[in-house]
Amino acid sequence: MAVKTKTERQERFETTSGIELPPNFNPENAGLPDYEQDLGQPGEFPYTRGIYPNMYRGRLWTMRQYAGYATAEQSNARYRYLLSQGTSGLSVAFDLPTQIGLDSDDPLAVGEVGKVGVAIDSVDDMERLFQDIPLGAVSTSMTINATASTLLCLYLAVARKQNVGFDKLKGTVQNDILKEYIARGTYIYPPAPSLRLVTDLFAFCAREVPNWNTISISGYHIREAGSTAV
Numbered sequence: 001m002a003v004k005t006k007t008e009r010q011e012r013f014e015t016t017s018g019i020e021l022p023p024n025f026n027p028e029n030a031g032l033p034d035y036e037q038d039l040g041q042p043g044e045f046p047y048t049r050g051i052y053p054n055m056y057r058g059r060l061w062t063m064r065q066y067a068g069y070a071t072a073e074q075s076n077a078r079y080r081y082l083l084s085q086g087t088s089g090l091s092v093a094f095d096l097p098t099q100i101g102l103d104s105d106d107p108l109a110v111g112e113v114g115k116v117g118v119a120i121d122s123v124d125d126m127e128r129l130f131q132d133i134p135l136g137a138v139s140t141s142m143t144i145n146a147t148a149s150t151l152l153c154l155y156l157a158v159a160r161k162q163n164v165g166f167d168k169l170k171g172t173v174q175n176d177i178l179k180e181y182i183a184r185g186t187y188i189y190p191p192a193p194s195l196r197l198v199t200d201l202f203a204f205c206a207r208e209v210p211n212w213n214t215i216s217i218s219g220y221h222i223r224e225a226g227s228t229a230v
Contacts, residue, residue: 135158
């Protein structure tokens with residue numbers, strides 16, 4: 001049997017997810033970038049060199065431990081312990097019913113309440129979750145997508161009860177609904193209204209909660225579902 005050889009085009013390009021790419025990038029196939037248009041200064045559009053002018057030298061990284069389980073009171077105790085041990089921010093894990101908008105007493109939630117995260121059903125739960133934690137002084141990340149707008153509203157309600165202005169709040173909601181359709185599956189609504197909720201959250205925070213990060217793209221899940229890095 002004759003051994004087939006690669007064509008010249010096959011030698012010059014590799015196909016990844018239907019996209020033709022050269023085996024390696026070099027000046028011959030990448031072209032010279034326009035510094036101002038393609039790269040720009042640090043802290044300026046298109047932000048290829050980071051979102052801060054001095055890169056990440058202005059302050060230490062926010063150190064968090066992803067945590068949340070069982071009841072709001074138990075998770076609160078964990079958060080206060082972590083803060084006492086030197087963590088500079090919180091990272092909240094929610095249980096599966098909370099992620100898909102089910103109350104803990106819903107029949108579909110049986111066996112999942114308080115597992116892989118904390119159960120949050122109401123503003124009272126959220127208030128207990130952050131009891132004795134000053135939201136104006138702590139950065140909070142919440143790994144939540146389909147119900148991101150709801151959970152952020154509850155967080156803001158707790159901040160209001162603490163008399164903390166929304167402009168003093170810092171943190172992140174994952175709010176990356178597309179990877180729920182592609183990978184994890186914890187979506188609630190069809191794609192179009194789900195994306196509307198995502199962008200409504202963008203708009204609201206831009207006006208009312210200016211220091212809040214309104215999305216955290218989770219490429220990890222999409223990669224685990226079978227995509228390549230490209």
